[in-house]
Amino acid sequence: MSETMRAVVVNEFGGPEVLRLGEVPMPKVVNSDTLVRVHAAGLNPIDVKTRAGKGASGAIERMPWVPGGEFAGVVEKASYELAPFQPGDEVYGMLLTPRYQGAHGDYVSVPFMSLAHKPKSLTMLEAGGVPLAALTAWAAVVEAARVHSGQRMLVHAGAGGVGHFAVQLAAFYGADVVTTASGRNHDWLTDLGASQVIDYTSERFEEAIDEPVDVVIDLIGNVQDNTGSRSLEVLRDGGLVVNVPTGSWPTMHEETEAAGRELRASTLKLSPEGRILTTIAQLFDQGDLQTHLDASFPLSQARAAHEQLEQGHTRGKIVFDLTAE
Template identity: 55%
Template sequence: MRFRSTRPEAAEAPPAPPVPATMQAAVIDSTGSAEALHLAEVPVPSPVLSEVLVRVVAAGVNPIDAKTRAGGGPSAAIGAWPATLGYDVSGVVVRAPYESHPFPPGTEVIGMATTPRTPGTYAEYTVVPSLSLARKPSTLSHVEAAGIPLAALTAWGIVVETALAHEGQRILIHAGSGGVGHFAVQFAAYFGAHVIATGSGRNLDWLRELGAAEVVDYTDVRFEDVVADVDVVIDLIGNVHDDTGTRSLEVIRPGGLLIEVPTGAWPGFRDAASARGIRSTSYKVVPDGSALATIGRLIDSGAVRVFIDRVFDLADASAAHTELERGHTRGKIVLRVSDD
């Protein structure tokens, strides 16, 4: 007896749009200040293996981009100059690895590039691994969607996969109004946790709208004077400002958890937490397309939202970094690269 496959035959792939040999990108010739970023004509990257070539419509700007530009973060892994920065992308697939690929040409996607292993997203085209892509939320523009990938995946990994947010849990989130923070507040509240968020006075009402049950104005009150007995602290600041990390140990219950996110912001956090009987861990984002798709569904349902503070043109990437480094961004900064 012969068995017939019930799987439908793959539809004929639409013709791939033409791709130029070169493109405009915001690059650095060496690490340095924000002024090091400038426009240049560079080769369009070539996808290999399971990578997808994406025409970039918008690119998110993240603190790790600025650290890399300045010579920190993963800058030591930059293999060639000029270097194109940027992890976040929202755009349109122009080349897929094979005809029946889940993201065929023409698909609107969001995802994370493997910068600096490959050229980043501050460019007209970028390559992204298939497993780091998801379809763009249908309710968002590309500019809005570009604010999602790195920040939301970081918050998801921290809140859902590491803190295991649940009802009855008390979670303190520092810098709750920032890129990662505003997603972390929403995810923790969505899963039923009692969220306490620190922020400046102008952001307190907004943090409540995002789901924070309590808010603390760090410019007016020391959080350890009004917060106690929390299960988890999500520290998005560290000791680079007013010893925020060290002071956080005072409010965590014995056996609680400190999640220290900024790289290098508090080198001795594990020993300090252990001495007080507190568990601790750092965290690095995992560019998981499946998790990104789940986040996209939450956004399309209205349960979670992304906030875009400022939008700059690609030519103004330097100004975008200057604004980011001022440290008062609400939500995300995005580069507009091409027409939607």
């Protein structure tokens, strides 16, 4: 096996123009790591933020940095003879970048506890855009919000990568789901389980919601039209707001406390757990969860992929196809 591989590399922080397709050392396989040949890898907002010098950039100890926190592919080398995932197995998983070299390259080395068998009902391209986004939605909806039947939940940015999974998971577990999105996504999100879709381009969600919600899954924060702060207006007394994008609402705790209604607030940090990905795969294969692939790019078009995601109108996921070249 070659000592190097293709990868999207970042040598300095900045705009999409800093992205390069280059050669980097093959990832090392140690301890419980499994070597996976990547067929597809999702692009997420955290990749864009970190490339720009925000996000997880403070944890990058050396350049070049390879982005990419989710992938689907085929096991090349198992960590030991009786390891759960063996050569030839189709898997999908999540990487803790930048502690691990990212997935926007030909191979990844990842602990087998962060892997699961790929959903049989999904193509490699579809599966490559699932793990990080679906695990984020699961952490927010199932673990933080403790979703249950009869709960009323507002999901901001319901048409995005995390949002469209959050809407489906909340509806699957019995919640009454309200979501915000542009008008073109109204019918699609209704089909995914939302009972009310509010067009943020023409309506103020705090005016359109006529009954308080128990939980707000905030996938925007205050970086756009003070969405986070305005969300407190629709929360019932004692309700919960979960703010997901890192650094998007720095004053959240002060504002919820100042509201004086015993409101609860939490940020979110993600753990790449393969056992949850196994459950998510089952939901896909039994028809209770679906994903939407908005666009796919070869690695050589990383700049175009980042530019498209930064426009903010993606429905579902953008994915790199590593078999395209």
